[in-house]
Amino acid sequence: MAGARADSRTHRIGIVAGPDAGHAFPAFALARRLEESIRPDGVSFGAVVYTGTRWLDEAARRGIRALELPGLTARADDDDGDAGDKLSGRAARIACALEPSLVAEGVELVVSDVITVGGGWAAELAGIPWVECSPHPLYDASRGLPPVGSGLAVGEGPLGRLRDAVMRTATARSIRLGERQRARARASIGLPHTPDPAARMVATLPGLEVRRPDWPERTHIVGPLLWEPTDDLFTVPEGHGPLIMVAPSTAVTGAADMVDHVLSGLGQVGRDVRVVVSGLDIDDATVAGICARAGLSPGAVVAGLARQDRLLASGEVEVLICGGGHGILAKSLTHGVPVVTIPGGGDQWELANRVSRSGAGELVRPVTADAVASAVRAVLDNPEHLTAARRIAVSAGEVVDPVWVIDRVLRG
Structure with a gap:
């Protein structure tokens, strides 16, 4: 189990994300949200972010505790041409390297980026709960959608539904291969077949999601997690043009x-x-x-x-x-x-x-x-573009607070 907290009225949260801006920045944004949150009973949250080295200095300057995520560096025997092997094999290595730090930091819960899955696995090794975070819409395969990445809308009529079914069948083989690779990687470090996050957070605007008949349980849309890597402001060009x-x-x-x-x-x-x-x-x-x-x-x-x-x-x-x-x-x-x-x-x-x-x-x-x-x-x-953009903005009122999700898991 993770080590004891220095202050029993502060919950220590570990946040794990890869080094790319699209994943590291949401992790920093979540850390800031946690640090600024205090429950009505006075309990607060502390956060430590594990990510690549590029943004560590800027995070520290902004008051965010951030550490290098161990195990990120590719090894000579890594097969980066195989996405499944890269994701799962490196995740196992990250999990084993990260678990001692989670214990030393007194982390009680881990939030793990959806593609940096080693964070969640490290939490399992440490015997603490974890929450998966997608810094974009939910990209899980669905029985009611064409494969994500195709860019296609849901097929209409018999031919449209047939098209979607054929495409899902074509991608199912790759999905099953990835699941087998994940199971082997987890077994290699003593974990059971299937990861088990206590909850999942989808950090997007509801207006960017698509309806699906099989929305996963314990999965919450929490709104975008946005962070700026600078405090500088733009000086806008003078003039009256757009x-x-x-x-x-x-x-x-x-x-x-x-x-x-x-x-x-x-x-x-x-x-x-x-x-x-x-x-x-x-x-x-x-x-x-x-x-x-x-x-x-x-x-x-x-x-x-x-x-x-x-x-x-x-x-x-x-x-x-x-x-x-x-x-x-x-x-x-x-x-x-x-x-x-x-x-x-x-x-x-x-x-x-x-x-x-x-x-x-x-x-x-x-x-x-x-x-x-x-x-x-x-x-x-065409002002209809502006109207549609504002409609998506309004959908932000439908999201769940990510701190509430994390606190709910901590409370059991």
Whole structure:
């Protein structure tokens, strides 16, 4: 069992997530929520985040206790070409390496990211409960949906239902293979066949979810967990034209050369747009060169790393252009800002199609300057996009507090 708490009136929570921004940032956001929460009886929560090293210094600067997640580094014998082997084999290694730290830190409950499953397994080794957290919509296979990732809406009529059934059958083999790999990995460290989280949290807006007939038990939509890696604020370009925010994907699966295509397209919109390019690794010189080629005035474009949430909450941004990753989509739609998505791989295609079907934005693929310009004009000229985005924002009122979920598990 985990070690005793230094203060019996403070519950110690461990949060485990991988190093990618789309997973580490929600972990930091949850840690902050926990640290700021106090129950009516005076009991509080403390958090320690286990993740990759890239964000540890920034987390510490913001008052979040964060430690390196052991076992993340790939070994020479890891088969990264096999996603199931990578997920399960590395999870077993992480679990064994992490369990002693959970005990030393006095952790009573672990929140484990849905793809960093070693966190949950480490909790099982330590004999403490754990909660799974998906920092995006629920991606479980469903008997009532086409496979997630296809981007397809539920099939209608006999042919549509047949299409979905055939696709589910085609993916079922891969799912069963992954389950076998997981069972072998768990058995190798002395755990039973199936993981058993005490609850599951889905950190998205209800408006980005799809209805399914088999919603899992003990699974709660808790709303997006959003965190900013900086305190800096953008200085918005002067002028009266529409303000467009561009947020290139932070994922390795993001669309290539997105900024080049987008800025070239914005130069063809036909009105005096103002642009903020926001990202983790923005090269000012590259952006300036693209602006010159696109005919955009250097004064009309600001680029760098600053707080996206503050800019989106200002009410000035009329369109967000992004890769379709969940974090930036949720951030934009939380503030009712419509989007133009330029999806890459992974779940970006799925999410971009959901947003397009909702009416809250336009989808561009393949990406060209002309297609970007056309999509931006469509969003600017059609107020129904704004109405749909605001409808999704309102759905945030339907979520459950993640601290309540965690506290409920702790109370048994």
